[in-house]
Amino acid sequence: MDVLSQLQRQLADFLASLYREGFVDDQFTQLQKLQDESSPDFVMEVVSLFFEDCEKLVNNMAKVLEQQVVDFKQVDSHVHQLKGSSSSIGAARIRNVCIAFKTFCEGQNREGCLRCLQQVNHEHAQLKANLQSLFTLERQIVAAGGSVPAMQ
Amino acid sequence: MFSGDMATAGEILRRSLTDEVGVSKGSVSGSEELHVLAVDDSFVDRKVIERLLKISSCKVTVVESGSRALQYLGLDGEKSSVGFNDLKINLIMTDYSMPGMTGYELLKKIKESSAFREIPVVIMSSENILTRIDRCLEEGAEEYILKPVKLSDVKRIKDVIMGGDGKQKKRRSVRKRGREDRIYSLSPSSLVQSSSSPAFDFLPSELKSSSPFSTLSLSKRPKLQTRD
Numbered sequence: 001m002d003v004l005s006q007l008q009r010q011l012a013d014f015l016a017s018l019y020r021e022g023f024v025d026d027q028f029t030q031l032q033k034l035q036d037e038s039s040p041d042f043v044m045e046v047v048s049l050f051f052e053d054c055e056k057l058v059n060n061m062a063k064v065l066e067q068q069v070v071d072f073k074q075v076d077s078h079v080h081q082l083k084g085s086s087s088s089i090g091a092a093r094i095r096n097v098c099i100a101f102k103t104f105c106e107g108q109n110r111e112g113c114l115r116c117l118q119q120v121n122h123e124h125a126q127l128k129a130n131l132q133s134l135f136t137l138e139r140q141i142v143a144a145g146g147s148v149p150a151m152q
Numbered sequence: 153m154f155s156g157d158m159a160t161a162g163e164i165l166r167r168s169l170t171d172e173v174g175v176s177k178g179s180v181s182g183s184e185e186l187h188v189l190a191v192d193d194s195f196v197d198r199k200v201i202e203r204l205l206k207i208s209s210c211k212v213t214v215v216e217s218g219s220r221a222l223q224y225l226g227l228d229g230e231k232s233s234v235g236f237n238d239l240k241i242n243l244i245m246t247d248y249s250m251p252g253m254t255g256y257e258l259l260k261k262i263k264e265s266s267a268f269r270e271i272p273v274v275i276m277s278s279e280n281i282l283t284r285i286d287r288c289l290e291e292g293a294e295e296y297i298l299k300p301v302k303l304s305d306v307k308r309i310k311d312v313i314m315g316g317d318g319k320q321k322k323r324r325s326v327r328k329r330g331r332e333d334r335i336y337s338l339s340p341s342s343l344v345q346s347s348s349s350p351a352f353d354f355l356p357s358e359l360k361s362s363s364p365f366s367t368l369s370l371s372k373r374p375k376l377q378t379r380d
Contacts, residue, residue, distance in 0.1 A: 046200060
């Protein structure tokens with residue numbers, strides 16, 4: 001198998017595993033469909049926006065959670081935002097943590113919230129690393145003369 | 153912020169606002185293209201909706217809040233002697249939950265305006281709350297769709313809007329891997345179709361009647377009837 005085919009095979013397998021392990025879902029596929037010659041870096045751009053947004057929200061939540069008296073409504077509002085944007089890009093695991101997170105906010109459970117916050121951080125880091133690998137693979141394919149097909 | 157000089161309001165206002173809010177440079181054939189005003193407070197969602205619309209051959213203006221939307225439409229109370237007829241918006245898509253002014257409040261303001269009440273407004277929300285959906289549809293929203301918004305949602309809405317003029321397009325029933333329908337509207341044809349889907353059970357009882365036209369009795373306002 002030549003280099004290009006190998007890379008393409010790698011990409012397909014890697015992407016399949018991301019779906020299988022629930023890192024990304026159907027909405028991520030939707031994003032791929034929105035990328036074309038006129039917007040070749042769309043997925044990467046949105047994903048970057050999301051990670052920035054996520055970081056900002058996590059920082060805000062951490063601040064609120066370390067207060068003497070926690071304003072759970074505030075935390076909930078940040079979680080709601082994060083849930084929305086993770087859902088919009090197909091970051092399934094992060095979205096799922098947000099669902100649990102919301103429940104802890106409603107229950108005014110600081111410990112639970114802090115655990116979820118940790119979980120969000122963890123998932124954020126994992127997803128970021130995974131998507132970076134994905135984008136690197138895509139770049140390698142393009143560099144080897146191939147094109148990145150719209151994902152299934 | 154746009155300049156205070158409202159003398160040649162229409163064009164200038166639109167240009168300076170569009171510089172700020174980011175109008176996509178659509179194709180040259182302006183008459184066929186739908187111009188959509190999208191409203192969402194989330195960066196990520198704005199980027200996605202903009203792309204969804206552009207790739208569906210729509211001209212897009214994206215703003216981050218209801219008040220910016222009203223500003224763009226010229227409904228924010230700023231006195232202008234020039235009408236905004238050249239501001240041809242064909243569709244407004246707005247998020248429901250936004251700080252300041254919700255999508256529902258924006259919807260109300262638009263429907264209260266003589267200049268813009270005919271513009272279809274689609275509400276987008278991550279929350280599947282029937283009372284909320286009901287309220288929005290009653291207030292005159294064209295559709296209430298669940299986020300995350302997909303390409304097929306945009307295509308469908310576009311078809312409905314462009315297909316318009318008395319001709320109700322058949323609504324493809326939307327199934328998302330067994331989950332309930334994500335799209336709600338009061339258009340008679342869609343209700344007739346959805347009566348066969350289990351999701352129909354989730355609709356408020358007033359909407360379940362088998363006769364499509366009796367659904368119009370839900371509306372407290374005559375205008376909902378005349379819209380069809």
